[in-house]
Amino acid sequence: MKINKLMNECRLFLGIQTITPSIKEVFVASLTALIATFCIFCLSKTLLSQLNVATEAYILISIAATSVLVFVVPHGVLSQPWQVIGGHLISAVIGVLCFKYFGDNIRIAAALAVSLSIMAMILFRCVHPPGGATALAAVIGGDAIHQLGFFYVLVPTLLNSLLIVFAATLFNYPFQWRRYPSHLFYKNNLTTEISPGDRKNEITTEDFLKSIHEHASFIDVTDEGWIEIFENAKRHAELDDVHPAHIEAGCSYSNGKIGKAWEVRCVESIVGKNIVKYNIEAGVNIGFSGQCSVKKFIQWSKFKAEKNDTGIWGRVA
Template sequence: MPLHSLRSWLSIERNQTGHGEKWISALGALLGILAVYQLTHWCFPHGFRGNAGGAILLASMGASAVLVFAVPHGALSQPWPVLAGHLFSAFIGVTCQMLAPDHAWTGAVAVGLAVGAMHYLRCIHPPGGATALAAVIGGSDVHALGYQYLLTPVAINVAAILLAAVAFNACFAWRRYPVHLHRRQPRAAAVVPLQRRVDLTQEDFHAAIGQLNSFVDITDENLTELLELAKQHAERDTLHPATITPGRYYSNGRLGRAWSVRRIAVTPALDGPSSDRLVYAVVAGDGIGSIGHASAAELRQWARFEVAPDDGGRWSKTRED
């Protein structure tokens, strides 16, 4: 199986996040978990219900730390999903354990109900499933807590991770948390549209997301803002390249599955004059891995602009000289 096909099947996305951002996320997660432990231990220095081992630290907080520090603007990372996702899941897990203790399927039922509840309550937070499961498989110390499990350790842990996320992300202007604070930051002046035949609206996105019928880990506001910035970027460039140069890459500029990038070969096609037919290879997007040939005029009509791969494996427009 070709490497690009394997990457598609495994859904390995190209990551264009800078090295600095990666290390900031890692440092935030480290400090966040330290904050959770310290606050919980400070509130309950002797543990819970005679647990002399110290304060309980939920393993699911590690997953929450990944979201609030590595994806601070994601829909799954916002305060309501973090708070309600853990608390409602904890309630469901404790209830399931009380009603059906010592059954192999109790944990599965708890996780399933927690997922359904998070959907309906608009608080999907993947670590909540682990919180529900921990209430069932956590052992006698956790079972002895009963509904106190919601307060200690869940609520204390959640409060600590949220406070740490707000404080840490506030140090960096581009990653305010929660995302509402990020949207309130001053924006650069918008590009004046040259002429738009069709202008997508917020309502169009709401309708499209409804048709998709699948949870998307990005807020509607961020999605529409992203599209608006992309449209402004597109309006700065010409519609088609002036020439097609062998050895370079060109994109059709389309969205989603129809997007494609072709590399024009230096060697001309064998079944036509070298000045008329050019060989190209599809190197990204629709038809990746395929080979074809077309005239320079046909390729100009197909192409929207020249592109080049960056260090992160993404494709960016190449400015004309």
Template sequence: MTPPARFHELRLWLGIERNTTRHGEKWISAVGALLGIVAVYWITRAVLPSHALVLPGGVLMLTSMGASAVLLFAVPQGALSQPWAVIGGHLVSAAIGVTCQKLFPDQTWTAALAVGLAVGSMHYLRCIHPPGGATALAAVIGGTQVHSLGYHYLLVPVLINVAAILAMALAFNALFPWRRYPAHLHKRAQASPITQPAQRQFELTQEDLYAAMEQLNSYVDITSESLTELLELAKQHAERNITHPGEIIAGRCYSNGKLGKQWSVRHVLASDALPAPRADGMDYRVLAGDDIGTLARCSVDELRQWARFEVKPQGNGRWLKVE
């Protein structure tokens, strides 16, 4: 296995995704998270009376709000970030955590039971929110101060914290039209379809999408609405060029236009890189896909039939179609 192939395999094992967001979007996410935590702090402090239970930080604020801030401001369109996921995830988990602590106090396995039941409940109630696991855990390991709150913990600090960070997420993300929050609130303006659905040979349907997700049998952090829109935009983009290139030019890169593991990008080499070249053959190196780093040779016609269109690198492992 070549070094590029080893690195590609390691990236897949570690789950390192190619981040396609621009620098401005990253800074917007950071500023939003900062303002979100500020809102949680000041709103909770304003709501709580002066004699309320406080922690060393000055006011009772859940540490799990930090994790919620990541989702609400860095991934505002994700399924795990939507309002019901945030509200239900925290409140359901808090109730489970308090109940477990009351039923099985001072047991070494109580915290684990609370988190496990919280995850299962969030699944069934369709409100999976990872920070909810931390909220359930805090109800058990938070010490006597948190234990003394009992089910009041659901109101102070959980509900107040959740309301504060949701309010900031709604206000902040509304400043940027492309940051839809909730995901259903803002509709991205779409260009007129290049090909009408009735003219397509194979048209994906909503039923196909649901069937595929059911077959996958794994929770996907994207709403079905956003996924449908993404697929439609991808199909429109693909329809701009449905023919194979008429000429393969040495020194350029070509994609086979497929998805997933079948996708591949080849760089056509300008000179022979392999011994004993065949007549009318061209050498190429695989730059993306499962066989990354591989050197091979094929005829010009074979390469042209394999290629769908020319591509150019855009950094971060991204490739764009050359119009």
């Protein structure tokens, strides 16, 4: 028993997952990455030759790391188009600037390029780990990169970023469970919904982990992370289940549901104290607007909600 406990502790410490993708998923991820990388390599060189752009730097080394993300973790936050394109472009600009102004001391230039690119990606909500390598390559990539100057931002950075996003969208699309971007998967994923009145059993950790496994594609969260998320969700669900006594124009309210039933509505106005006009700010119907009676809106809402600094909706105390 002690040996098993020790081995389990070692597994958790090292981050070895118990939930692993199927062999089919491994094969598809590897094959699509192979085809995409080959196409990007050939297309980049062909396009630049047709445009009479003479450069040896027609492909980013860091695009290989991007390929791992978009083909292995296609539904991950760090893999989405804005993260890929924005992360690489911002990092490329910072890398070129750092070499231009601090290139006399390559160690300082390299460190600043990576550090500042991380800061910028966080601020612009496009964190993409390979972007750090793109910034670093602008500093230590050699003469072929240095001679490009700010043209490095366009070629190979922008060119490769657009090609990898296009390739990931095209080659992942035939496989419904790994369509890219993630919006294409979640938009068309028809999940059987069970109303609260029809539920007979409490959701267990085993049920939750099984659901994750059924997702099929790799999700970048550890086993312990999933369990913590599940337990925190249950803890929040135990909070008082009351409806607001009244509603206010300009405030947002949540129905406190889970999954696709969750919605946050912002009260645009209250007409004649009887009719509520609202905009949907979160949920599957985001962007839509509607109206209903004040009484119905109060019955629908569970609590007042607001976004925190990181853009996450939460309960107003």
